[in-house]
Amino acid sequence: MHPAPGPYRPPTPGPFRPPAAPPTVEPAAAEATVDGAGSGHPAVDAVIQALANSADLPPRDQIAEYEAAHSTLQETLATIDQG
Template identity: 55%
Template sequence: MTFPKPGPTPGGFRPGPPPGGFRPGPPTGGPAPQAPAVSVPAAVDEATGRIVEETGHPAVDEVLRSLANAARLAPAEQIAEYEAAHQVLQETLAGIDR
């Protein structure tokens, strides 16, 4: 059995540059634009719509605090925080089934 090769078909359509030949130039000087500060709500109570600051589960509460703190980090550093939070939440959920 043969499988098709991934990717576009040979001779297929490839979009070109936009009409008018516009190419973005170098920055015009001045301060670089800053990303707006983001407030990450911990969780939202579906019944009331209010933000829940604590769930009552210590591991989950700690993850929520770490995610709120991660919003203040540089994007590259946020990845590690999100991965760690994901790991803890997976382990917590797996422990519920036991």
């Protein structure tokens, strides 16, 4: 028989880790995206490649990459809207 479960305790958060730096845009890397077809915007292509590269990272590190990608895409969209 299993012991009765105790009261629910939410997991304790780990130490704060700032998000990873946004990916740098290299001209050659911007053209070489996951499926070989670029989006037409170097920053977006770099984000797509960075996300593909993060697939083998531990989940905690993937989250940091997703946050950095989100930030980069927001900044990119803001500059497009201003133009």
